[in-house]
Amino acid sequence: MLDLLDSIDTHTPLGRRNKAMLELMYASGLRCSEVVELQISQIDFSRQLLFIHGKGGKDRYVPFHDYASDLLEDYIESDRQDIMMKSQQEHDYVFVNKFGKPLTNRGVEDIVNRIVRDYDPTKKIHPHTIRHSFATHLLEQGIDIRVVQELLGHSNLSTTQVYTHITKQHLKEVYDHSHPRNQQNH
Template identity: 40%
Template sequence: MLLSRAADAFASHLTDVRRLSVATARAYRADLADLADAVGDVDIASVDLEHLREWLWRASQRGDARSTLARRTSSARGLFRWALDQGLVPADPSLRLVTPKKGRTLPRVATADGLGEMLERVRAAADTGDPVALRDHAVLELLYGSGIRVAELCGLDVDDVDLSRATARVVGKGAKERVVPFGAPARKAIEAFLTRGRPALAARTENAVPALFLGARGARIGPRAVYDLVARTVGPVVGGVAVGPHALRHSAATHLLDGGADLRAVQELLGHASLGTTQIYTHVSSERLAAAYRLAHPRA
């Protein structure tokens, strides 16, 4: 089987059998398309370890980040492990492929005061009654108030939110479902949107959708619209750099730990499979503490 056809079949396996998200499968497929470009669209059985090493070496020479190289190594390993199970290759050439170690990149975090001021400005815009402004306020409050991922937010239906308990039922990575709490500001913003904003947006299309958050034309809101919203509102809070919805997730986790939340509780809230993933936020908190110490302590 040609490498490109094997990559397509493997991507389908990821979504249909392993139930990974479409976005994850797309990332794997893009990595493997790059592999096919590098070695040629040959029979997958003819690809050996040297082909894979050459592919990664070229990627490193053009300046790909170590995290990108590590992800591509994982993509190749997944493909050939699957191909071996399917009998497409006589042996797995990726077994001896070394994964480049990722450099630790601390997430960009906004200050609680900065986010508070930004959310107050967004609330003031929502008070005008504009349906999109009402939606934007609810989206930002929920992202920061619960720490959910952008895909989880876009996948929410109206029935997934329990305003009486201030909780939302979300479906995370690996189709794992969890219930997350959110605060009073998010509840108030969602109530206002459901009452005054969502009906106006829903009226813009003839096709009724169960989605909690709707786009300007009445369909379910997409990740791109949320990215644009966060970049426009949160970007200035973190120095004008380009940020996405994860900046609010990072900020929520860091502020919880700064306030004394238990690490395991934060892990459960964020839906991390591994505690090690959550622990990066302890590094953020400790570095913020060290910076404050250096600025304030007379013996620093």
């Protein structure tokens, strides 16, 4: 995931938008619909929190880190501003298309598809893959599953447990590599 994110070309305003958007998705585990609905008023840069209107009308606060914050702030203050002025659009949606209109779910999917095609055409990565990676990576780092549940906005823990299958494999690999009795077999 990090290699994919690092591969994004940021030499154009839309490239910087793409980088800010995908980094924010990975930083906060946002659904595609939450990204396209995100408005500037929902971002608290001083506390690095997003106020997300999630699925089923469930609202939550989600943190984002310094790296995503810097990219997002630069995009909003420079590139988004330029796009909006050229197209004479006026609205509060954070992520806009080249015409200054709010991005759609399909627009995000197309952006991810183009980035993935340029990165590695053999890979199948969708916007939800970024959310999945967010959850899996947190779980692999030992974050409590209930915290991940809250960050993802899941009502039921069983929904979050879908993301633990890779973590179980990771745990098995660490165990196999680390247990003293098992190391004798290597």
